[in-house]
Amino acid sequence: MRNIVETAIDAGVFKTLVQAVEAADLVKTLSEEGPFTVCAPDDEAFSKLPGGALDILLKDQESLRQVLLFHVASGQVMSRDIVKMQSVQTLQGEELKIDITQGVQIGDAQVTQPDIECSNGVIHVIDRVLIPKSIKMHAAPR
Numbered sequence: 088m089r090n091i092v093e094t095a096i097d098a099g100v101f102k103t104l105v106q107a108v109e110a111a112d113l114v115k116t117l118s119e120e121g122p123f124t125v126c127a128p129d130d131e132a133f134s135k136l137p138g139g140a141l142d143i144l145l146k147d148q149e150s151l152r153q154v155l156l157f158h159v160a161s162g163q164v165m166s167r168d169i170v171k172m173q174s175v176q177t178l179q180g181e182e183l184k185i186d187i188t189q190g191v192q193i194g195d196a197q198v199t200q201p202d203i204e205c206s207n208g209v210i211h212v213i214d215r216v217l218i219p220k221s222i223k224m225h226a227a228p229r
Contacts, residue, residue: 088206091117091125095210098203103133103141111151121207122163124175126183126193128216135215150222153179157219163208166191166201181219193217 092114095101104127108114117123133141144151156179164175169191174182186192191201196213203210 090207091123091205091210094203094205100129101127103130104128107151107155110145111148111155113155123208124160124162124164125210126158126213127210128213132213132215153219153222157181157217165209179219
């Protein structure tokens with residue numbers, strides 16, 4: 088079984104996420120033993136960010152790290168466990184609310200594919216990039 092980073096690379100739908108993890112210098116962290124639970128925005132989710140926002144984040148390593156760590160929780164939390172929770176504490180420090188009234192929603196994102204098991208945790212694919220309250224997102228000036 089492959090680790091979280093290897094699984095994301097192999098999937099082919101997380102090219103932007105992998106690029107961001109590399110830019111934020113988090114490859115080693117997310118390849119370690121863990122376990123981790125990663126709410127992973129796919130490439131389509133990244134395309135929903137305001138114009139230029141991704142480029143701005145990729146140039147600001149600390150803000151990028153905060154955004155990415157907002158998608159990661161300690162421990163392996165499978166979907167059967169998530170549905171019993173009201174929130175999850177992220178490695179970034181803030182909590183993400185969980186809502187199961189219409190599918191599984193973590194923060195502002197819908198889980199589109201749960202429970203991709205990895206050697207050091209689990210990936211849940213989500214349909215948007217989650218932005219912590221501490222990060223102000225602005226579109227790049229035109």
